[in-house]
Amino acid sequence: MRRFLVLSMNLCLFLSLQAQQTQKPPLHGKNWMAITGKPLAATAGAAIFQKGGNAVDAACAMIAATCTMWDVLSWGGETQALIYNPHTGKVIGINALGMAPTGATADFFKNKGMHYPPEYGPLAAVTPGTPGGICTMLAEYGTMSLKEVLTPAMQMAAGYPIEAQTANSMERGKAQIKQWPYSKAVLLPHAGQEREAPEAGEIFKQTDLLETLRKMVEAEQQALKKGKNRKEAIYAAYARFYTGDIAKEFVRGCKEQGGLITEEDLAKWKVQIEEPVSVNYKGIEVYKLQQWTQGPAMLQALNILENFDLKSMGYNSARYIHTVTQAMQLAFADRDFYYGDPYFAPAEPLKGLLSKEYAKERARLIDPAKNLSPALPGDPYPFEGKSNPFTNYLSKWNTSKPLAYSPVDEKYLEQVWRGTTSVEAADSAGWVVSVTPSGGWLPACIAGHTGVGMSQRMQSFVLDSVFNPFNVVEPGKRPRVTLTPTLAMKDGKPYLSFAVQGGDTQDQNLLQFFLDVTEFGMTVQEAVEAPNVNTYQLYLSLGGEDRKPKPGSLLVNSNTPDWIRRELIKMGYKLTYEDRTSGPVNAIYFDSRHGTLWGGSSNHGEDYGVGW
Missing domain, CATH: 1.10.246.130 (Gamma-glutamyltranspeptidase, large (L) subunit, C-terminal domain)
Structure with missing residues (x-):
């Protein structure tokens, strides 16, 4: 009898949940779907779809927009994606996670009295992965130019009305931000005032980042003028970021602030296209x-x-x-x-x-x-x-x-739920993209005059094989x-595409x-x-x-x-x-x-x- 009552109560609980109206309405689409962590970024994806782009084009535009909005990530972070290619019927993995730089060894951090690499600052940074991830996804599986896909992000870098969540995060983290001169110049435009971060609704400008994105697009456009095809031209932008003048300034700004990343580290790093x-x-x-x-x-x-x-x-x-x-x-x-x-x-x-x-x-x-x-x-x-x-x-x-x-205290919960964002896109042609980009979250250390916030992913390594013999930090290695x-x-067809933010709670x-x-x-x-x-x-x-x-x-x-x-x-x-x-x-x-x-x-x- 008791078992019957428990089952009945569980059934009633489930049915009452089913009967409840959701707080947000479900989305319905016939041609495409674009979902991400910020309304403006979802709009960027929609704009690309409206111009005839496929789901990969739209996903790249949404990643770029969320990075520009510092939605618990920035341009120096990492991008990892699953893509369903309807032409081959295969799911593809994109590994655009940065690697540990030269000099990043277990002994290096142990000699500083650490049990893990640091949470913040230049020594927390692996090489940036998101610029390469966007370029690779777009070149291999998209249809549009980098210029078209980056246009929404570039418009936002020129100035967009910042939302309260990000603006308040800058204000809360200003004590750390002030340690890094390039971050302070960008993220605290009202230095010396009671509130030093932007206010909600204020036009937030990122001149250095806009110039970095402009340089990438310029490299692409110059390659096209020289007769390169769409794919080759996008990879020319990739090369300028990782081996050209952008790379030089990134490394200079990183090292000036105590980081380890070298020009050779950036040049050696590559996006991996994998079997999931x-x-x-x-x-x-x-x-x-x-x-x-x-x-x-x-x-x-x-x-x-x-x-x-x-x-x-x-x-x-x-x-x-x-x-x-x-x-x-x-x-x-x-x-x-x-x-x-x-x-x-x-x-x-x-x-x-x-x-x-x-x-x-x-x-x-x-x-x-x-x-x-x-x-x-x-x-x-x-x-x-x-x-x-x-x-x-x-x-x-x-x-x-x-x-x-x-x-469980607030500090612990912050560690558990520490953020990222998610990007989901699909189109009527059958392309499906699921992405969990992250890294370079606030308070972030910006590398020189690139406007690019460096990753903090080094902290996911361990320093002792007893904890995990497969994840001990060493140069060139990616953290788990x-x-x-x-x-x-x-039945051989896409069924669900899904992702979430939240550190160890994600899976x-x-x-x-x-x-x-x-x-x-x-x-x-x-x-x-x-x-x-x-x-x-x-x-x-x-x-x-x-x-x-x-x-x-x-x-x-x-x-x-x-x-x-x-x-x-x-x-x-x-x-x-x-x-x-x-x-x-x-x-x-x-x-x-x-x-x-x-x-x-x-x-x-x-x-x-x-x-x-």
Whole structure:
């Protein structure tokens, strides 16, 4: 009888959620869809579509616009994307993540008394990736010129009415911004006044950045005049940024402020066009970027969860929340130890990590009655016919003392949710793009007179192999990042395209969004607004010196019913509550039955979409 009552209550909760009107309307389109983190940037994508561009052209314009608006990223950050090419029927990965510069070694940072590379400033910077990422995506898969695609960003660099969120972020971070002369000149135009940052609605101008973008377009146009084709001309702009006068000024400004990046570092770095990884979840092929991101952790969690009947548990019941949380914690423990740059030795055991048999072994660790603490990395090597060469490091994880519980404070939450943005674009020709660009967020250090804010992604490396033998910093290496766009295919056709901002919470929220749609039949707008849970039982990828897991800590939505709270507490969870438990998911659903596009844009933050 009690089981019947619990199921009935869960059903009523789910049906009441289904009956609620979403805070934002779903987007509908027949020809194209453009969604990103800022309204003006979505408008930039729409403008490119209206001029006849495809989804790649529009996505590049939106990335450029969001970088110019400092939407928790800037031009010196990194871009990672998944692109579906309808002509080949293949999903392509774009790796435009910067690398550690010359001199960036574990000993270099240890000798400065650090346990991780720093959060901010020139020493936090890997080489800029976004300019190269935009150029490569556009040259290889777009249809328009760089001049056309960068026009909205250039107009904004010349001056746009800044929004309160960014302006206030500049004001809050002004003490750090003042450490860096080029940042101070750009980001604090009212130096010496009570409010030194721009006000909301004020025209914010970036003269140096405009000149950098103008130089890139000039290189493209000069190449076209010399008879180069569209693709070659775009790569001429790429070359000017990484090997020409822009590179020289970037390096000069970086070194002047104490950074390590050299001209040789910029010239050696290249965008990688990759084969993404995927798993099949109940007939849906889910694609992620490789293990230099945390993306495969979501695929591991799906493999684990395939061993459970989630739908019968009821949407966000205590049993459902517990099962999903345990799968996430096991997948993230593997992420913390085994993920790193695949272009550097040692080779990550990705085949074993994504094995269905390994997932079954991990699933058997889930106790339906209590939280597994600590959740430790497993051993995927036998599932690819090998022996684990790092058992000595794993043994140190296994014999470590249980971590004491520490409360979740504002500083910790800032580290967990630290931002990026997302870009989703699709068109009627079948092109689909999902991007999670990031890096160079406020307070950022601008490199000389380029107007380009440098990345802070170096902090995602570790300095000791005990923590992760695949992600120890060294020159030329890319850090393992949290950034994780997603594409899903069904019956050989695009099914879902989705991404989210939020540091270590990204694949947690994307996993639950995906399950909301596939297991519980939500529309994309319902799913982007639906309450999620977030576990803090993992090592943080960003932040200060303390990155340790918080055993049992679980964020749940403030509207979670009391009886579910009580059951979770009995299972060993320490609950915190927020009205916002997912951070802004943006998504496109491909309605194959009607041949239309459904867009979902988060009701948190300033995310915005336009469809036609």
